[in-house]
Amino acid sequence: MFLRNCWYMVGWSTEFADDAIVPFTVMDEPLAIYRKTDGSLAALEDRCCHRLAPLSVGRKEGDELRCMYHGLKFAADGRCTEVPGQDRISPRVCVRAYPIVEKHGAAWVWMGEAEKADEALVPPIIGPENAEWAMQCSTFDMDVNAELISDNLLDLSHAPFVHEATFGASDPVALKMMKESETKRGVTQLERGVLADRWQLGRQSNPYFGARPCDDRVVSLFLVPGVFILTITSYEPGVLERSEGGDVTETPIFKRCTCQMITPISKNKSRFFFNFGPWAAAADLKQHCFxxxxxxxxxxxxxxxxxxxxxxxxxxxxxxxxxxxxPVVRYNEIYSRLLADEQPVVEPA
Ligand code: FES
Ligand SMILES: [Fe+2]
Known part of the structure; x- marks a missing residue:
């Protein structure tokens, strides 16, 4: 069972050209996503109510979509506005419309009760348009249930083993963190996720800016329905002692960030959206980091x-x-509580 009352990422903004109708499936529900004439996005059920032809192979006419099987036309709110050769249209002739917003360089669809769609709940990812960072975006699919990807992101203890060759995570400090169960410190349970704010002191090397020792502040936010926002700020070793228990105000050596968004396409397939990048001060390292x-x-x-x-x-x-x-257990408790609060969605007749 997946949560419905939340925003699912359905693409980077650049994936929605003005003239395109983009098909995307969330939780086995087919969507047809397109831009209206004012540039904002609309998302309709990608299934004509007449004989179920996909609207994504139909035609965009202004702010409406025409099914190119027998010509029914639908407004962005799902109402049928034209049945060729017929004067009266029953309100039953409609498709479902989904709330959709564009924020942080990405498009987000609300799969649950439309009246609960609150834009304030769009996850605060750091997008490609953010001038403080040099983010590069990408996407791929995994043949897995979305839950397994969430588990993986919540449990950074896999890093020294899975990412031995890439993140340079096999250094002794990372291993020690894992053994001490890093999860005990600096973790805050939120209404819709988990925030972890920790230090990795005495890192000897990293693959981003060379074999230079540093102390890393690692802040990760994991929000429903599967959104991971991680920033790592590297300081000269000994920064905590120099700050004498107060806020760290020293200029960092380096900063890097990644956001990772999981959208369940079906029970056994998920789309993984991600970006990665250094702070803008090291924009020349963007490709290297990515x-x-x-x-x-x-x-x-x-x-x-x-x-x-x-x-x-x-x-x-x-x-x-x-x-x-x-962290996985805690997050699953939050997810289960939110799931238990949800009402079943009423499909159009
Ligand atoms: S299936 Fe769409 S108009 Fe007939
Ligand atoms: Fe990983």
Missing amino acids: GIADAAFQEDKRIIEAQQDMIHRSPGRKYVLLPMDQ
């Missing part, structure tokens, strides 16, 4: 898809949970 991250996320894909395959082959088999699974 290349490392892109390779790392392919490492995640390989292990998670293999895990999903094994799960399919092991019906009824339960996990053995360990202290390192704490």
